Protein backbone atom coordinates (compact mmCIF):
# COMPACT_ATOMS: atom_id res chain seq x y z
CA UNK A 1 0.00 0.00 0.00
CA UNK A 2 1.02 3.62 -0.47
CA UNK A 3 -0.21 6.75 1.27
CA UNK A 4 -0.62 10.38 0.28
CA UNK A 5 -0.02 12.19 3.57
CA UNK A 6 -0.12 12.00 7.34
CA UNK A 7 -1.45 14.94 9.34
CA UNK A 8 0.01 15.30 12.81
CA UNK A 9 -2.69 17.62 14.10
CA UNK A 10 -6.01 17.30 12.28
CA UNK A 11 -9.07 19.10 13.64
CA UNK A 12 -11.37 18.56 10.63
CA UNK A 13 -11.75 14.80 10.36
CA UNK A 14 -13.44 13.55 13.50
CA UNK A 15 -13.75 14.95 17.03
CA UNK A 16 -10.87 16.53 18.91
CA UNK A 17 -7.30 16.76 17.73
CA UNK A 18 -6.39 13.70 15.68
CA UNK A 19 -3.70 12.01 13.67
CA UNK A 20 -4.93 11.30 10.15
CA UNK A 21 -3.60 9.30 7.25
CA UNK A 22 -4.81 9.62 3.67
CA UNK A 23 -4.14 6.36 1.83
CA UNK A 24 -3.35 6.25 -1.86
CA UNK A 25 -5.63 4.61 -4.44
CA UNK A 26 -9.33 4.85 -5.29
CA UNK A 27 -11.33 3.61 -8.27
CA UNK A 28 -14.71 5.19 -7.48
CA UNK A 29 -14.02 8.40 -9.39
CA UNK A 30 -16.82 10.38 -7.73
CA UNK A 31 -17.67 13.59 -9.59
CA UNK A 32 -15.84 16.56 -8.01
CA UNK A 33 -13.93 14.35 -5.59
CA UNK A 34 -12.18 16.59 -3.05
CA UNK A 35 -8.99 14.49 -3.14
CA UNK A 36 -8.18 13.52 -6.76
CA UNK A 37 -4.46 13.33 -6.00
CA UNK A 38 -5.17 10.20 -3.95
CA UNK A 39 -6.65 8.14 -6.84
CA UNK A 40 -3.41 6.71 -8.24
CA UNK A 41 -2.35 3.53 -6.41
CA UNK A 42 1.27 4.10 -7.47
CA UNK A 43 1.67 7.66 -6.20
CA UNK A 44 2.66 8.86 -2.73
CA UNK A 45 4.89 7.14 -0.21
CA UNK A 46 5.33 3.47 0.59
CA UNK A 47 3.42 2.34 3.70
CA UNK A 48 5.70 0.17 5.86
CA UNK A 49 5.98 -1.19 9.39
CA UNK A 50 7.93 2.00 10.18
CA UNK A 51 4.95 4.05 9.00
CA UNK A 52 2.71 2.16 11.45
CA UNK A 53 5.20 2.69 14.25
CA UNK A 54 5.49 6.40 13.60
CA UNK A 55 1.68 6.80 13.47
CA UNK A 56 1.37 4.93 16.77
CA UNK A 57 4.04 7.14 18.28
CA UNK A 58 2.23 10.30 17.10
CA UNK A 59 -1.00 8.96 18.64
CA UNK A 60 0.65 8.59 22.06
CA UNK A 61 0.36 12.31 22.87
CA UNK A 62 -2.24 12.87 25.53
CA UNK A 63 -4.06 15.61 23.56
CA UNK A 64 -4.61 13.29 20.58
CA UNK A 65 -8.19 11.93 20.63
CA UNK A 66 -7.67 9.28 17.99
CA UNK A 67 -6.75 8.20 14.50
CA UNK A 68 -8.64 8.98 11.29
CA UNK A 69 -8.08 6.94 8.11
CA UNK A 70 -9.18 8.51 4.84
CA UNK A 71 -8.26 8.38 1.19
CA UNK A 72 -8.28 7.50 -1.48
CA UNK A 73 -10.08 4.35 -0.54
CA UNK A 74 -8.75 2.73 2.65
CA UNK A 75 -10.92 -0.36 2.22
CA UNK A 76 -10.17 -1.09 -1.45
CA UNK A 77 -8.99 -4.73 -1.79
CA UNK A 78 -5.48 -3.45 -2.52
CA UNK A 79 -5.39 -1.44 0.73
CA UNK A 80 -7.61 -3.19 3.25
CA UNK A 81 -5.05 -5.66 4.54
CA UNK A 82 -2.53 -3.04 5.64
CA UNK A 83 -5.23 -0.66 6.85
CA UNK A 84 -6.63 -3.52 8.98
CA UNK A 85 -3.19 -4.09 10.48
CA UNK A 86 -2.86 -0.39 11.31
CA UNK A 87 -6.38 -0.34 12.81
CA UNK A 88 -5.71 -3.44 14.90
CA UNK A 89 -2.40 -2.18 16.28
CA UNK A 90 -3.89 1.25 17.01
CA UNK A 91 -6.82 -0.23 18.96
CA UNK A 92 -4.63 -2.67 20.87
CA UNK A 93 -2.35 0.14 21.97
CA UNK A 94 -4.99 2.82 22.54
CA UNK A 95 -8.31 1.16 23.46
CA UNK A 96 -9.61 4.48 24.84
CA UNK A 97 -8.85 6.54 21.72
CA UNK A 98 -11.20 6.42 18.75
CA UNK A 99 -10.69 5.16 15.22
CA UNK A 100 -12.67 6.86 12.47
CA UNK A 101 -12.59 5.54 8.90
CA UNK A 102 -14.02 7.06 5.70
CA UNK A 103 -14.93 4.65 2.90
CA UNK A 104 -16.85 4.71 -0.37
CA UNK A 105 -17.96 1.15 0.41
CA UNK A 106 -21.18 0.92 2.37
CA UNK A 107 -21.36 -0.73 5.78
CA UNK A 108 -23.49 -3.61 4.42
CA UNK A 109 -20.70 -4.50 1.98
CA UNK A 110 -18.13 -4.66 4.78
CA UNK A 111 -20.06 -6.82 7.23
CA UNK A 112 -17.63 -9.75 7.42
CA UNK A 113 -14.45 -7.72 7.28
CA UNK A 114 -12.15 -7.98 10.29
CA UNK A 115 -11.52 -4.24 10.31
CA UNK A 116 -15.03 -3.48 11.54
CA UNK A 117 -13.98 -4.91 14.92
CA UNK A 118 -11.52 -2.04 15.38
CA UNK A 119 -13.50 0.92 14.00
CA UNK A 120 -15.49 3.22 16.27
CA UNK A 121 -17.05 5.32 13.53
CA UNK A 122 -17.39 4.58 9.81
CA UNK A 123 -18.37 7.37 7.44
CA UNK A 124 -19.62 5.32 4.51
CA UNK A 125 -20.76 5.77 0.92
CA UNK A 126 -19.32 7.45 -2.13
CA UNK A 127 -19.49 11.22 -2.49
CA UNK A 128 -22.48 12.22 -4.66
CA UNK A 129 -22.02 15.72 -5.98
CA UNK A 130 -25.77 16.28 -6.58
CA UNK A 131 -26.33 15.59 -2.88
CA UNK A 132 -23.54 17.89 -1.70
CA UNK A 133 -24.37 19.64 1.54
CA UNK A 134 -21.76 21.97 3.07
CA UNK A 135 -23.57 21.91 6.42
CA UNK A 136 -22.73 18.26 7.03
CA UNK A 137 -20.08 17.96 9.71
CA UNK A 138 -18.16 14.81 8.80
CA UNK A 139 -19.12 14.07 5.19
CA UNK A 140 -19.71 15.83 1.89
CA UNK A 141 -23.06 14.54 0.62
CA UNK A 142 -26.33 13.60 2.30
CA UNK A 143 -26.25 9.93 1.18
CA UNK A 144 -23.19 9.32 3.34
CA UNK A 145 -23.74 8.01 6.86
CA UNK A 146 -21.81 8.55 10.08
CA UNK A 147 -22.18 5.11 11.64
CA UNK A 148 -21.57 4.06 15.23
CA UNK A 149 -19.92 0.75 14.34
CA UNK A 150 -19.76 -0.70 17.85
CA UNK A 151 -23.50 -0.18 18.45
CA UNK A 152 -24.36 -1.31 14.92
CA UNK A 153 -22.51 -4.61 15.27
CA UNK A 154 -24.02 -5.20 18.71
CA UNK A 155 -27.57 -4.58 17.52
CA UNK A 156 -27.13 -6.09 14.05
CA UNK A 157 -28.54 -2.98 12.42
CA UNK A 158 -27.17 0.37 11.38
CA UNK A 159 -27.09 2.90 14.20
CA UNK A 160 -25.92 6.38 13.36
CA UNK A 161 -23.58 8.25 15.65
CA UNK A 162 -25.37 10.43 18.18
CA UNK A 163 -23.68 13.77 18.71
Ligand code: SF4
Nearest residue numbers: 026029030033072104
Ligand atom coordinates in the same frame (compact mmCIF):
# COMPACT_ATOMS: atom_id res chain seq x y z
S1 SF4 B 1 -14.50 7.54 -2.78
FE1 SF4 B 1 -13.56 9.39 -1.91
S2 SF4 B 1 -11.48 9.49 -2.78
FE2 SF4 B 1 -12.63 8.01 -4.00
S3 SF4 B 1 -13.39 9.24 -5.74
FE3 SF4 B 1 -15.01 9.20 -4.18
S4 SF4 B 1 -14.68 11.06 -2.94
FE4 SF4 B 1 -12.79 10.67 -4.13
